[in-house]
Amino acid sequence: MADQLLDVKGLNCPLPILRAKKALKDVPAGGTLEVLATDPGAVKDFEAFCRTTGNELLESKHTDNVFSFVIKRTA
Amino acid sequence: MATDTNTKSMSMIVTKGSLDWAYPPFILATTAAAMGLDVTMFFTFYGLTLLKKKLDLKVTTLGNPAMEMPMFGMHIGMPNLVSAIPGVDAAASTMMKNLIKKKGVASIEELREMALEADVKMIACQMTMDLFEYTPKDMIEGPVLGGAATYIETATKSDINLFI
Numbered sequence: 001m002a003d004q005l006l007d008v009k010g011l012n013c014p015l016p017i018l019r020a021k022k023a024l025k026d027v028p029a030g031g032t033l034e035v036l037a038t039d040p041g042a043v044k045d046f047e048a049f050c051r052t053t054g055n056e057l058l059e060s061k062h063t064d065n066v067f068s069f070v071i072k073r074t075a
Numbered sequence: 076m077a078t079d080t081n082t083k084s085m086s087m088i089v090t091k092g093s094l095d096w097a098y099p100p101f102i103l104a105t106t107a108a109a110m111g112l113d114v115t116m117f118f119t120f121y122g123l124t125l126l127k128k129k130l131d132l133k134v135t136t137l138g139n140p141a142m143e144m145p146m147f148g149m150h151i152g153m154p155n156l157v158s159a160i161p162g163v164d165a166a167a168s169t170m171m172k173n174l175i176k177k178k179g180v181a182s183i184e185e186l187r188e189m190a191l192e193a194d195v196k197m198i199a200c201q202m203t204m205d206l207f208e209y210t211p212k213d214m215i216e217g218p219v220l221g222g223a224a225t226y227i228e229t230a231t232k233s234d235i236n237l238f239i
Binding site for chain 1: 102111
């Protein structure tokens with residue numbers, strides 16, 4: 001279970017990334033954020049976001065049209 | 076925002092002020108800022124209108140042969156000629172705004188606000204302000220006034236430079 005949960009279901013590019021960036025500010029270093037999204041583009045976008053910002057993408061899952069990502073704040 | 080020398084940066088020239096063309100610059104600016112880049116936007120000519128306090132953005136079918144709208148379960152082309160019919164561009168703009176809402180796409184006002192919150196630097200072209208007779212009163216708070224040299228100085232130091 002992640003430390004914090006962010007629901008961006010129904011939102012389209014670039015809102016999932018922008019909301020996640022904002023939410024990460026409230027996650028302590030080493031903590032985790034789980035993001036729930038319905039935008040299929042978010043899969044590649046969260047990979048790129050994490051690579052560029054230096055945060056760690058611990059998990060990327062797809063169940064019942066919902067994509068879930070767990071990001072560890074390391075940056 | 077970090078300002079150490081390893082920070083990547085992006086600049087863009089924003090020249091268009093229609094509803095459809097307003098999206099790429101604001102989407103890229105907010106996303107780049109979220110990814111840790113220092114971002115500068117230079118608003119010139121019709122792009123300058125995107126800094127007005129009150130936005131009333133429109134699309135036109137004119138000069139846009141690729142424009143199609145999803146309607147009645149298919150895609151309906153919008154021939155250039157129909158923009159001459161009164162009300163067609165207004166209807167297309169309303170249709171586009173409804174689609175934007177329905178598909179969970181942010182409004183331009185929302186993206187612009189997020190760009191400012193993320194410390195995206197905005198430069199309003201002074202020459203365009205003079206040319207089209209705008210005063211700083213017409214514009215939102217935040218952008219600074221500048222000219223081509225101001226932009227070029229930023230561009231020489233940026234990793235990515237875009238013209239939109």
